[in-house]
Amino acid sequence: MDPLRDRPPRGGRRAKLHAIIFGVRSPAAKGFDVGLLVVIVLSVLTVLLESVPAINATYGTPLRVAEWFFTVVFTVEYALRLWTVAHPRSYALSFFGIVDLLAIVPTYLSALVSGTQSLAAVRGIRLLRVFRVLKLVRHMTEAKVLTAAIVASRPKIVVFLTGVLSVAVIFGTVMYLIEGDEAGFTSIPTSIYWAVVTMTTVGYGDIAPRTPLGQFLALALMILGYAIIAVPTGIVSAELSRAQPQARPRARSRRSCDECGRSGLAPDAAYCDACGAEL
Amino acid sequence: MDPLRDRPPRGGRRAKLHAIIFGVRSPAAKGFDVGLLVVIVLSVLTVLLESVPAINATYGTPLRVAEWFFTVVFTVEYALRLWTVAHPRSYALSFFGIVDLLAIVPTYLSALVSGTQSLAAVRGIRLLRVFRVLKLVRHMTEAKVLTAAIVASRPKIVVFLTGVLSVAVIFGTVMYLIEGDEAGFTSIPTSIYWAVVTMTTVGYGDIAPRTPLGQFLALALMILGYAIIAVPTGIVSAELSRAQPQARPRARSRRSCDECGRSGLAPDAAYCDACGAEL
């Protein structure tokens, strides 16, 4: 169920809060949105900065304080959302309901666990907070057109990816036979990794062919990748071109006047616009 | 001859099996397709995993068992296909006939050869099994539109590739003169390899110019490549845009004649244009 329409009975405080939290037009709703946006970005930045050893050593305490502040804000937000929708359960199980819960649970969990469990587990749990970035999706209204264009091209994209992976499997296997261990092609999966790195033109250079035959095959793969990259681009371009309402040419009808023979009269014309005869 | 239409005489068990194996609509045919798809993917995964030294050392035996299982499945599949088509020979010589054969031969060959021949040859033969991935092509029905768009752009792509290779040959030769051995430009073919790596924006970095003049030429080549990549993309985009049935302009109306049943009459027609009846 769409939480935007999952309104509580009109008139009460819950309805007003619902309009502020889930609405997008009123000044209060806009203010709430912008405030939340800022808090989301800041809270993700906190997670990122905490992972930098130098910063964590110096600013560890303020970062942890900020962290708890954001967690409280998101907890209040989550509670209000649960309280204001008419069907809390369907909200809680929706995509955004889960994202909103995921934004607060890790901090509480890490507080509970920190004493008893290993450091790695705590670290992993704390980092889950970075999924708060998904809360941003709620604010991307423009995303729908793009998503629609991608979804419409999905079958072609699946075929395209299967093709790319098949080419990568075959080239990877052949390169594994030709190049061998010393150039970094230590197994077929590693060689496939190299083939995808090459086809997508990423080109790390951690693995690179050394024999002339291997370099020749690599060239073929690069040019193939270069040509293939045109395909998804073409697909999405064509899809987007089609999605856009082209300046429609307002086709004039092919009606013509019996009196004077003038053609191209408007479909709803009652009189000829050249001689004035009734049609 | 298209195996789909290469049906045996109707009515017998062969005809029923043919419908299951080569068909695409009936539940049995769909089940067969999905099952085969799973077996193909698993068998390719087996080949990949076997090549990883650590995995082969631990799970060598189960992988070899799985391998023989897949080979038997593909052998049965191949035999059934041969048996159910009306003209086995034309199937055996078709693209998919050869792919299906290639999927089973390497395992038998490697069993025969292993005692007497060198390890490298056996390894090479066993890896041929990876071409089983080509069996997937049979299941990519969407591929036709893409293939058609690529085939339609083929002459332009040939010209484009000739142009790219000519530029690579000229830049490679000039860089070979400018940079010399210590930067990695040890021969013209190697320099051409570098030129293609650069133009396609792969950029491994195993060979890179060091002199200012060389770096300047590299810049020119990169920007050229950056501009050139637009060409194949543009070609395929334009081709795909054209292939797609554009929101058809001026759909003829859905009016049809009560008299003769002719449909698609003009919206303003007063008489049926097929039988002359008044509408």
Add this chain to the structure above:
Amino acid sequence: MDPLRDRPPRGGRRAKLHAIIFGVRSPAAKGFDVGLLVVIVLSVLTVLLESVPAINATYGTPLRVAEWFFTVVFTVEYALRLWTVAHPRSYALSFFGIVDLLAIVPTYLSALVSGTQSLAAVRGIRLLRVFRVLKLVRHMTEAKVLTAAIVASRPKIVVFLTGVLSVAVIFGTVMYLIEGDEAGFTSIPTSIYWAVVTMTTVGYGDIAPRTPLGQFLALALMILGYAIIAVPTGIVSAELSRAQPQARPRARSRRSCDECGRSGLAPDAAYCDACGAEL
């Protein structure tokens, strides 16, 4: 205010100079433009060459002389522009006014400061001169179409970039957990840097995954990036296709009937096609 239209009173020497400096059509104005273009390019080249230690050691004095020559030229240009426009203040505060000032101030500043301040500050100030390259923008008349296409696609581009960054944050965090320090993933910001380097297919290779799981995720990210690059290309393609005047479909005139108010009458209509009144 547009300096092109910010003309002084006609007739005097100021008006003539204004026509030469801000105009684009007369031979004198074209000569001024080309001369300025050459001086801008040469002055930027001077800044670049000065930063090369070997060149600065040998040609330091001529470069410094050239530098003062260009500064004087730009100072005269700035003074003339200030003098010839009717409202010097609005010019001085416009984008190009600030760029023109920025082109001369650093040289004077570095002469003043060099005695008393640290070398790093002087170097920083001197390098500000490179922003002279922005003076080129004045000469790019074709840029408007491109800028318009980009501006029109802006909301889509913002959504697209937010999406790219969200993907980078999530993949970066996960890779930080999987790979750890020894592969170069020393903090989440560094891992996000790696994720963007990979998604955009730049692929420096200074940081690269080493564990199989990490390499698998890297593959997913590359192919995602490969598919995603199609999106902005498609957006701009579609926008540019739309911007171009397509074989325009015979726009109906804006004529309307005084009698009945019907609008969109054909440009050559003699009678209203709705009420038959003579136009």
Add this chain to the structure above:
Amino acid sequence: MDPLRDRPPRGGRRAKLHAIIFGVRSPAAKGFDVGLLVVIVLSVLTVLLESVPAINATYGTPLRVAEWFFTVVFTVEYALRLWTVAHPRSYALSFFGIVDLLAIVPTYLSALVSGTQSLAAVRGIRLLRVFRVLKLVRHMTEAKVLTAAIVASRPKIVVFLTGVLSVAVIFGTVMYLIEGDEAGFTSIPTSIYWAVVTMTTVGYGDIAPRTPLGQFLALALMILGYAIIAVPTGIVSAELSRAQPQARPRARSRRSCDECGRSGLAPDAAYCDACGAEL
């Protein structure tokens, strides 16, 4: 003057040879073209292989023999072209005349010079032979459409490249200030080289930022480059889409009714759909 039309007087042996050498339709002309194509590709391969030390040491003599053979063939071709055109001088000064001369001069020159001059000069001259690859251009008839599309987009491409270079100059200078020598940013030109390597997504990795601020700026540059690559692609796509005659939308027939003058009747109509008259 176009050599294709620069025919000698009809009837003689010269005219026949001219038809074979410059023609494209007759079997003899096609045979000549294909033969020349093969010789061009083989002669370029000879130049490439000669530069590989290992191959040159083993197959030096046969390569030199092949080289003289190709030179003689191209000399005969050049002489015949000169002889058969009506105005040899305008051919000799045309693009292809110069390319044809360039294809033979280096071999003779290197034979003359080898005794008296330094090895490097000889090597340089010999490598000029690689420009024989330009002789291929004569055979690329499809190239015209592509060239036309590129030429039509030229002003936009110039603006685009100026923009790209301006961004590279500014980012290069700022990175030179931030990163300094130890990360490889030894001068502004080197930093600009890095900026272009990054923007074009080549990403060698020989120079890469190390400070957090530098990495942040690099991210901005990459995403900028990622967005910018859409521009030339969009330009060429739009240009090519426009060049192609779009699948015309089922033009209605030009049949019209003799009775009432109604035009645009369906091609298979038996009666006029406006007045019901039999057609």
